[in-house]
Amino acid sequence: MRIPIAxxxxxxxxxxxxxxxxxxxxxxxxxxxxxxSPDIWAPSSAEFLLGTDNLGRDLLSRMIYxxxxxxxxxxxxxxxxxxxxxxxxxxxxxxxxWADQLMSRFVDLLMSIPSLxxxxxxxxxxxxxxxxxxxxxxxxxxxxxxxxxxxxAVDINVMDYVEAAKLRGEGRKWxxxxxxxxxxxxxxxxxxxxxxxxxxxxxxxxxxxGLGVQPPQADWGGIVKENADGIVYGIxxxxxxxxxxxxxxxxxxxxxxxVLNRTTSLKGGRG
Amino acid sequence: MSEPLVKVRDLKIGATVYxxxxxxxxxxxxxxxxxxxxxxxxxxxIGESGAGKSTIGLASMAYGRGGVKITGGEVxxxxxxxxxxxxxxxxxxxxxxxxxxxxxxxxxxxxxxQIMDQVTEASIRHGKFSKKDAEARAVExxxxxxxxxxxxxxxxxxxxxxxxxxxxxxxxxxxxxxPDLVVFDEPTTALDVTTQIDVLMAIKEAIRxxxxxxxxxxxxxxxxxxxxxxxxxxxxGDMVEYGSVDQIINDPxxxxxxxxxxxxxxxxxxxxxxxxPVLKVEHITxxxxxxxxxxxxxxxxxxxxxxxxxxxxxxGSGKSTLARVIxxxxxxxxxxxxxxxxxxxAALGGRSREDxxxxxxxxxxxxxxxxxxxxxxxxxxxxxxxxxxLKGAEKQKRILELxxxxxxxxxxxxxxxxxxxxxxxQRVCIARALAAKPKLIIxxxxxxxxxxxxxxxxxxxxxxxxxxxxxxxxxxxxxxxTVKAIADSIAVMYQGKVVRYGGKTDVLSPPFDDYxxxxxxxxxxxxxxxxxxxxxxxxxxxxxx
Numbered sequence: 001m002r003i004p005i006a007x008x009x010x011x012x013x014x015x016x017x018x019x020x021x022x023x024x025x026x027x028x029x030x031x032x033x034x035x036x037s038p039d040i041w042a043p044s045s046a047e048f049l050l051g052t053d054n055l056g057r058d059l060l061s062r063m064i065y066x067x068x069x070x071x072x073x074x075x076x077x078x079x080x081x082x083x084x085x086x087x088x089x090x091x092x093x094x095x096x097x098w099a100d101q102l103m104s105r106f107v108d109l110l111m112s113i114p115s116l117x118x119x120x121x122x123x124x125x126x127x128x129x130x131x132x133x134x135x136x137x138x139x140x141x142x143x144x145x146x147x148x149x150x151x152x153a154v155d156i157n158v159m160d161y162v163e164a165a166k167l168r169g170e171g172r173k174w175x176x177x178x179x180x181x182x183x184x185x186x187x188x189x190x191x192x193x194x195x196x197x198x199x200x201x202x203x204x205x206x207x208x209x210g211l212g213v214q215p216p217q218a219d220w221g222g223i224v225k226e227n228a229d230g231i232v233y234g235i236x237x238x239x240x241x242x243x244x245x246x247x248x249x250x251x252x253x254x255x256x257x258x259v260l261n262r263t264t265s266l267k268g269g270r271g
Numbered sequence: 272m273s274e275p276l277v278k279v280r281d282l283k284i285g286a287t288v289y290x291x292x293x294x295x296x297x298x299x300x301x302x303x304x305x306x307x308x309x310x311x312x313x314x315x316x317i318g319e320s321g322a323g324k325s326t327i328g329l330a331s332m333a334y335g336r337g338g339v340k341i342t343g344g345e346v347x348x349x350x351x352x353x354x355x356x357x358x359x360x361x362x363x364x365x366x367x368x369x370x371x372x373x374x375x376x377x378x379x380x381x382x383x384x385q386i387m388d389q390v391t392e393a394s395i396r397h398g399k400f401s402k403k404d405a406e407a408r409a410v411e412x413x414x415x416x417x418x419x420x421x422x423x424x425x426x427x428x429x430x431x432x433x434x435x436x437x438x439x440x441x442x443x444x445x446x447x448x449x450p451d452l453v454v455f456d457e458p459t460t461a462l463d464v465t466t467q468i469d470v471l472m473a474i475k476e477a478i479r480x481x482x483x484x485x486x487x488x489x490x491x492x493x494x495x496x497x498x499x500x501x502x503x504x505x506x507x508g509d510m511v512e513y514g515s516v517d518q519i520i521n522d523p524x525x526x527x528x529x530x531x532x533x534x535x536x537x538x539x540x541x542x543x544x545x546x547x548p549v550l551k552v553e554h555i556t557x558x559x560x561x562x563x564x565x566x567x568x569x570x571x572x573x574x575x576x577x578x579x580x581x582x583x584x585x586x587g588s589g590k591s592t593l594a595r596v597i598x599x600x601x602x603x604x605x606x607x608x609x610x611x612x613x614x615x616x617a618a619l620g621g622r623s624r625e626d627x628x629x630x631x632x633x634x635x636x637x638x639x640x641x642x643x644x645x646x647x648x649x650x651x652x653x654x655x656x657x658x659x660x661l662k663g664a665e666k667q668k669r670i671l672e673l674x675x676x677x678x679x680x681x682x683x684x685x686x687x688x689x690x691x692x693x694x695x696x697q698r699v700c701i702a703r704a705l706a707a708k709p710k711l712i713i714x715x716x717x718x719x720x721x722x723x724x725x726x727x728x729x730x731x732x733x734x735x736x737x738x739x740x741x742x743x744x745x746x747x748x749x750x751x752x753t754v755k756a757i758a759d760s761i762a763v764m765y766q767g768k769v770v771r772y773g774g775k776t777d778v779l780s781p782p783f784d785d786y787x788x789x790x791x792x793x794x795x796x797x798x799x800x801x802x803x804x805x806x807x808x809x810x811x812x813x814x815x816x
Contacts, residue, residue: 160640164703166619167598168657169627182644 003258010254017067017248024068030058032065033216041227041235053237054226063240066218071248073134073213074199080138081199082192085145090176090184092146093153104150107143115140116205123211133212137202141195148191152184186259193256197249204245220245276349276451276484277308277331283343284326284335284508301326301508303344306501310451313478313485315499315516317492317531319722320693323508324488328454331486332369333361349451366393370445374457376437380429386440387425394448405447412443415480416473434586435466439473446481453478454486459494463585463749464793471497472806490722492531493795496520497802504528520797530724532797541775542578542759547612549710549743550574550597554606557596565604566592568767574760576710577737579744581754581775583790584764590747593764594713597745598632611710628658631704635716637696641688647674647699648684654706673702676739677732694725701732705740713745718753730756751794755779763787 003011020027029049030036035056042052050059092100110118122136156162162179170179200220206212207221215222220241227237284301301323308314316324330341333353345352353364370393373379380389390412391405400408406425413421416439429437438458445453458474459467475498478485489495495502495516502519504511504527512525523529550573557567566589574580582590595601597608599619608615611629616622634640641650651670655661661669671681677698688696697717704712714733718726734757737744748754754761754775761778763771765786771778783791792805 160634160636161642163600164632164634164640167600167627167632168654168707169622169624170657178645179642183642 006254007258010251010258013247013251014255017071017244017251020064021068021071024064028058028061028064030061032061032218033057034061041230041233041237050240051237053223054230059223059237059240062218062223063220063244066220066223066241067244069130069213069217069219070200070203070221073130073137073203073219074196076134077137077141077199077203078192078196080134081141081145081195082188084139085142086149086181086184086188087176088142089146089149089151090153090180091172092150093157094172094175094180100150103146107146110140110143111147116202119202119206120209120211123206128211128214130213133203133206137199137206141199141202145188145191145195149184149188152187153180156180156183190256190260193252193259197252200245200248204241274350275307275347276310277306277486278347279307279327279331279344280305280347281344282327282330282341282346284323284330284339285342286335286339299342299508300339301330304503304505304508304510305344306503306513308452308484308486308501310484311482312501313487313499315495315502316486316488316505317490317495317502318505318511319490319724321507322505324490324505325456327505328456328486328488329371331452331454332365332371334365363397367397367399367448368450369452369454370448370450372438372441372445372453372455372458375461376441377429377434377461379441380437382429385426385428386432390425390440390444390447393444397448399448409443409447412446412477413440415477416443417469418443433466435462435470438462438470442470442474442477446477446483449481450483452484452486454488456488457490460489460491464751464795465585465789467494467795468793468802468805472802474498475802491795492520493797493801496797496799497795504531516799520799546576548573548609549576549611550580550745551609552593552597552606553609555593555596555603555608556605557592557601557603559592559601566767567596567603569606570764570767570769572762572769572772574711574743574745576743577741578759579737579746579757581746581748581758581761582764583748583751583754583761585749585790587766588764589767590764591715592767594632594715594745594747597713598630624658628654628707629710630713631707631709631711632713632715633697633700633704633717636720637693637700638688640700641696641703643688645687646684647686647688647691650688650699651702651706654703658707669706673706676705676736677702692725693721694728697721697729698732701729701736705736705742708740709742711743711745713747715747716749717746719748719750726753733757751791763790 036058037048037052037056039052040054040056042048044051048058048060050063053059053062088103092103119136119140123132126132157180162175165175165179203212203219204221204224207219208225210225213219213222223241224238227235230237281303282301282305283299283303285297285299287295287297304327306314316327318324326336326339329336331346331348333341333346333356335341341354346354348364349368353361380386387406387409390409391402394400394405394408395402409425410421413424418424418436418439424432432440442458455474459470462470471494478498487495487498499516501514502516503513504519504525506527512519512523512528519528520532523532552570552572555567555570556565558565570593572580582593584590592601596603599615599617599622602617607617610626615626648670651673652666655666655669670684674681674683679695679698683691683695688699691699718729721729730753733744736742746757758775760774761772762769763778763786771784771787778787779791789809792809795801
């Protein structure tokens with residue numbers, strides 16, 4: 001198996017981000033909310049590699065801890081949205097009829113409301129904690145996963161081997177988890193990469209708007225917000241998280257593209 | 272003798288293969304094939320799947336499909352070696368001097384464009400005719416090919432004509448730019464026998480009238496014998512035998528050719544019914560949801576234990592629908608299914624596990640009848656676990672026994688379906704059905720996707736297993752040669768009705784009703800001049816026209 005250069009680059013940076021996120025306390029030079037310098041927005045130096053932020057905290061440490069929070073929330077929300085979305089989608093495809101109609105129309109209803117606005121409304125009435133954030137983001141995003149999972153499963157559900165399983169008398173559990181899921185996995189995994197990035201952007205947007213991760217907890221969207229004023233004075237502190245989000249998005253997409261290319265062939269059965 | 276139009280010398284074709292678990296590597300799939308074709312002559316390329324016949328056909332247009340590379344040799348068309356030509360020359364050759372008719376017209380036409388636009392596109396693009404002349408020529412070809420309403424059929428879309436008609440439209444498409452050579456790639460394989468014969472006749476006449484040369488690719492020797500002047504027999508990319516039709520059919524030299532000529536060597540004696548029937552289908556009438564006509568009308572058939580009932584008919588005759596009714600996938604509107612001494616619930620949900628176990632099914636397309644993500648062991652083992660609660664070593668032992676029964680070794684137990692050949696896949700499906708120890712197996716066109724020699728092996732296996740396991744088969748097929756080989760009784764279906772039913776000898780002995788006569792006479796025979804003879808003696812037209 002040959003991995004294309006683009007995918008290798010993507011894999012390298014993606015794993016770099018994840019490793020840094022996981023081992024943040026050992027990698028970060030200072031504490032997350034520790035005020036280490038009397039100067040605010042100090043330029044980068046040997047002591048503070050990326051300089052300091054609006055309160056005199058070490059920006060590199062905040063970036064590392066912020067990445068940890070952002071990536072953790074995005075990962076957890078992606079897993080939640082895939083677990084709910086795909087199981088409900090498969091169920092709708094297998095059940096068919098009115099159950100499918102009911103679920104699909106409900107999902108349409110949810111999707112007709114822009115998810116950012118929906119999330120803002122929900123988060124402004126419930127207390128914002130990491131758990132609540134994950135649940136709100138995961139459930140909102142699961143509508144998209146539901147659509148994909150249902151579309152894939154409807155195609156698989158009419159295959160002869162699924163019919164053979166039904167004729168054998170297999171229950172729904174076997175059909176969903178043993179017949180459909182293994183065959184739907186590759187498009188779902190590819191979609192997962194893309195959705196993960198949407199989650200990173202989503203949580204960053206929420207934090208930037210003040211309804212996501214709450215200070216003094218660091219996260220990339222929050223760091224942008226805290227240091228946004230600095231841009232006026234020519235301080236680039238707010239740009240680092242933007243670069244981090246962009247590079248993570250690109251590298252995860254490179255990996256997802258490669259998975260997608262490997263598992264779906266437009267040439268179909270001819271090959 | 273005139274200068275040959277096509278001269279192929281020592282053609283070698285390679286491809287890159289990606290076997291699971293191994294490094295991709297290059298293999299040679301055609302090993303030095305040579306032949307010549309004079310203007311106006313037809314050369315039949317024959318062989319089983321994997322013989323390289325389509326690859327050679329496409330090579331005559333200097334084209335290699337997906338990953339296939341022409342690695343050596345010469346292909347001369349109209350006095351120039353097209354393998355050494357530049358891309359511009361090749362482009363003017365394709366669709367102009369050499370055209371192509373593919374197996375599945377339905378998949379080859381663009382469903383969003385009218386037939387006329389597609390038929391005339393190549394002629395106009397190559398500047399051979401103006402739009403007006405090309406359309407006039409297309410209408411002329413439609414008429415020659417016997418299409419109904421030749422003036423207006425071009426305004427239809429591909430889904431608005433039948434499969435046989437579409438295949439003829441494709442022939443018109445290929446003939447429209449006045450090519451020197453047409454490559455026919457299995458043009459009638461996807462059609463019913465009764466439709467095939469009309470398309471075959473149309474193609475033959477069109478070739479004769481336009482004086483075009485043709486490469487005719489097929490796996491069916493009887494078909495190629497009707498249209499070709501010469502035949503080239505291929506096996507695994509090697510030339511086996513090359514000679515005139517007369518010589519190949521009547522005096523084959525090589526063993527492989529002899530095997531192809533004499534295929535269907537099974538001799539099966541009709542068995543007499545001894546006990547109560549295991550399956551009784553009584554007055555079944557069925558229709559699909561959302562339609563307003565019955566697909567089955569008052570169908571009555573019986574099947575005795577250890578016997579085979581063949582249900583024969585062309586596509587659309589309702590034979591697969593009958594299988595869906597018996598299995599419970601389509602509850603009938605009227606009538607009932609009596610199985611093993613009890614009435615079966617009409618819907619699948621109302622049947623007991625015992626009902627399901629005793630009634631198994633084998634599908635036409637073995638590739639899609641098995642979950643590609645399960646190993647052979649899981650596929651065969653699941654019914655054992657599900658119906659008999661077998662686990663661990665006991666299950667393993669039974670799986671090995673079953674693999675033994677289908678003449679496959681224990682090495683296959685961890686393989687995935689993608690790693691099996693077509694015949695092996697179908698064998699695994701048979702083992703899966705047998706694992707349930709059924710009383711009845713419904714075989715839905717189980718051999719029609721297979722090569723003749725492989726299909727023969729499957730039929731022999733099924734007959735042997737019937738003797739050992741005493742299982743009854745309901746055998747759905749459109750292939751009368753298969754029916755003759757294995758049936759004890761036969762039901763001939765036409766437009767949802769059983770038009771002829773009885774013991775094999777009775778059904779296949781005259782006097783025939785018109786439809787059975789048409790069906791029987793349409794099976795290609797390995798005899799020169801058979802096509803003309805049949806067309807002259809026909810009593811009725813095929814429904815597919």
